[in-house]
Amino acid sequence: MEKIIDLRNITVKYGDNTVLEDLNLYINSKEFITLLGPSGCGKTTTLRVIAGFVEPDSGEVVFEGKVINDVPPHKRRVNTIFQRYALFSHMNVYDNIAFGPEIQKKSRKEIDQTVSEMLELVNLKGFEKRSIDSLSGGQQQRVAIARALANKPHVLLLDEPLGALDLKLRKDMQKELKAIQKRMGITFIYVTHDQEEALSMSDTVVVMDKGKIQQIGTPEDIYNEPVNAFVADFIGESNIVDAVMLDDYKVTFGGSVFKCLDFGFEKNEVVDAVVRPEDIKIVEIGKPASLTGKITSVTFKGVHFEILVDVKGFIWMIQTTEYHEVGKSIGMYIEPDAIHIMKRSEYSGEFGDYSYFSDEMDHISDATYNWEEEENEAKSFD
Amino acid sequence: MKQNLSTKLLRQPYIVWSVLFILAPLAMVCYYAFTDKSGAFSLNSISQIPSYLSVFGKSILYGAVATVICFFLSYPFAYALSKAKLSAQKTMVMLVMLPMWMNFLIRTYSWMTILGRSGLLNKFLSLFGVESIKFLGTPGAVILGMVYNFLPYMILPIYSVLSKLDNSLIEAAKDLGCNRLQVFKRVVFPLSLPGILSGVTMVFVPCVSTFYITQKLGNGQIMLIGDIIEMQFQQANNYNLGAALSLVLMVLILICIGVMNRFGSSEENGGALYI
CATH class of the missing domain: 2.40.50.140 (Nucleic acid-binding proteins)
Structure with a gap:
């Protein structure tokens, strides 16, 4: 398998508080990898380093073979699904999903096609004209997924995307996300503190605590052979x-x-x-x-x-x-x-x-x- | 929905208040506007309105200019403020509100002593050998008075919207490929429209109907509709014409606000501020 992201000796500090300490992690292409840990373990910061919202104090972020420390977020081929979706409430569903392709100055025809493909992917056909506020939590979640994928990212970053949903819906969405990942054939980097979610969705689980990686392995390894x-x-x-x-x-x-x-x-x-x-x-x-x-x-x-x-x-x-x-x-x-x-x-x-x-x-x-x-x-x- | 007794009771004072101080005066304005001195129904006052159309136009123009200036001063300031440190934000908001604790009339009056023929500004300019300039009585002075007095009403609502803007929305826009300018155009600005609209309303309305600012800083040489109305009540003792003018002014302001709101909400629904 081919490495798509390589984090080398990443350290992030906020004042005296070291959030990530000399973190090394590579992520393979087309992999579903989960960063798992309690709040404050540095998992979200790791995601934000990859997205470009946090600049590491030291270390290198390598993306598809190139160091991208200085590349601003809007020029990275990664897209993020935010914790509370961060949908644009002043736009309808269509405009939210078309947001990325429009910025990239795609043709109207292409945009229309992408939007309808994405809506189909997340099972929201016919919702184009709906306002964001009229959608349920699960539907908003789907729009957020569609919006991020419409940009054709090479890597999708998901920051506790299911945290706000109720238990049953969460389980359905877990299945669906996994299916979407398989279908799109792109790398998912998933952040969660829910160990069950991590075990049931991931190819690889990265357990983090105190800004350090504790263990990397398949869900079975992590469960059966914990290192500490x-x-x-x-x-x-x-x-x-x-x-x-x-x-x-x-x-x-x-x-x-x-x-x-x-x-x-x-x-x-x-x-x-x-x-x-x-x-x-x-x-x-x-x-x-x-x-x-x-x-x-x-x-x-x-x-x-x-x-x-x-x-x-x-x-x-x-x-x-x-x-x-x-x-x-x-x-x-x-x-x-x-x-x-x-x-x-x-x-x-x-x-x-x-x-x-x-x-x-x-x-x-x-x-x-x-x-x-x-x-x-x-x-x-x- | 059924409401319990306490809710009903709590509502009573407000209803009394609205009737006494909002509905009753409105009814009186209407009554005077459509009657003559004897109290009989008459369209005489309303029929005089056309001769004041140019004053109406001028008032709206002055109000619009002051509002636009207020907006361009306020938005960058409010934006910078919302990005500042929390402690700095608190201090600055205090400073913005501070003048509002002082009486409006005194604030305007003090501008007279600054702008007068032998006022502070002219004294300062004379140090450089500039001859005394006439400020008072010019449109500039009136606009300055309007901007100065109503600026906080523009800054605060815009600041309040911007400071509550979810940072993850900005990150989402960047994430989807927006550079800084695009983030502002497509996300920050459209989402701050509600603040802008309430700011515009709160500045535009008092500007259009002001008479004190024009009297003091306009030196009585600039007549806006507020002055005409005030004159009807205070000097001409023509309550009927005064009321008719007030009524028309109110309708005009309502139309202006309606147009603005429509413009604002279509932005919100349509969403597409193309670049």
């Missing part, structure tokens, strides 16, 4: 526990010894072990390769029960379709291939157990914790 505690915690639910590698294929945590599939660590190396909640089987107490704990909470989630278990003060999460009573002591059997071992990282220990789900609850009573820092990115766009 941050990725494991951010993608899906996971129990992340301190463990010691006794030998190749042998690990101990929670006071029990388990077989696993991981090797190549030093003897007695301290590591992080990840166990997905759906991979834990509830068994009788005392079986080999199992932990013993006491159920502290059971929540019905529809598809399954979410059971929190206290194992020596560490709260584990189990997802199971069987009902168990609160207060019961149980055994938790974990198969070798359900255990994923990661090297220790700066994130080790940060995510702790399931006493709380959110980072915010972990810090909620901490008066010295600075939330502003997290939100700085969003505020300093200009």
Whole structure:
């Protein structure tokens, strides 16, 4: 595959706040790539660097083989779908979509043709004369897609485009965007904080945090083989526990010894072990390769029960379709291939157990914790 | 829609207010315009209107010139202001509004002492050996008075629209291939039209009907329709003609605003400001 965008050693700072730190990322042609991370991780800034709205303090942006750091946004062959669509409310649907081709001084006939092609692509035939304000959120979203694609971009940048839609519509639009990408055969760079969206749409997922790339891989890789505690915690639910590698294929945590599939660590190396909640089987107490704990909470989630278990003060999460009573002591059997071992990282220990789900609850009573820092990115766009 | 009692009660004072201070005076204007001194129905006053047509025309011309000047002064300023730092914006808006805290008459009066034969400006010019120039009583002085007095009413609505303009719209335009000039022509300007229209209305209307500015800065030598109307009430004691003139002025202003709004809204719907 051919590289279409290459970001080399990109650093972006707003004052003292480093938003992107020495970021390296290449994007292949015709790929659906998703930048995934919590707010303030630098994913939107990365997108804006590519679009040309943010000039990196250092590093090179290479587009189709040329360095484009100095090329202004209007001369880049990329188009953006903005978070709140940014449609022109003083124009009707037709004029919004015709906006790009008109600027490029295309002939009237060509413009008419492009607009009707685009309207067909997004299933909005016959909406030409409608005003933007008369459209629903989903329809506005489609107009935004049509408007961006009418410019025949080589790369389409999507900045949390589905954030404002409700859950069901979001799922439909996910499918549709994926289909449009396949049909147009262009590169999509998609920004989201929704891990499910990222997993279900992308060819490649880039997990970001604190202005750095944590992991790049296929959705399966990211889910099954997270490189550190941050990725494991951010993608899906996971129990992340301190463990010691006794030998190749042998690990101990929670006071029990388990077989696993991981090797190549030093003897007695301290590591992080990840166990997905759906991979834990509830068994009788005392079986080999199992932990013993006491159920502290059971929540019905529809598809399954979410059971929190206290194992020596560490709260584990189990997802199971069987009902168990609160207060019961149980055994938790974990198969070798359900255990994923990661090297220790700066994130080790940060995510702790399931006493709380959110980072915010972990810090909620901490008066010295600075939330502003997290939100700085969003505020300093200009 | 059903409205509860509190909504109805809350509305009452406003209704009373409108009847007392808007509808009743309007009715009185109409009454006087179509009656004679004895109170009998008469078209006498209305029939005198044609002889004042040139004054009407002149008033509208003065108002239009002042409005256009206000617009060209205000738009760049409001645009720059909306791009400035937030603290600077607050200070500047304060400074724009500051003169409005002072009485309108005093503000106009003070221009007399600046523009007079032995006023500040002429004194300053005499330092360079320039002979005393007649400013007061010229159309320029009247227009200056209008622009000076009503400028804030143009700046503020334009600024308010521009400062609320979503930055992502500007980025979207750039993203779709617009250079800076095209961004302005195709997105910023059309989207600021509502502000421009309310600014134009708020400047044009008082300019057309003013009499104080023409009296003081026009030195009584420039007669606009406001002066004629004022004269009917204050000196000629001809309420009927005064009311008829007021009525016609009102209709003319309504027509002007209607034309402007139509022009504005067609921009909004048609959208295409071609380059």
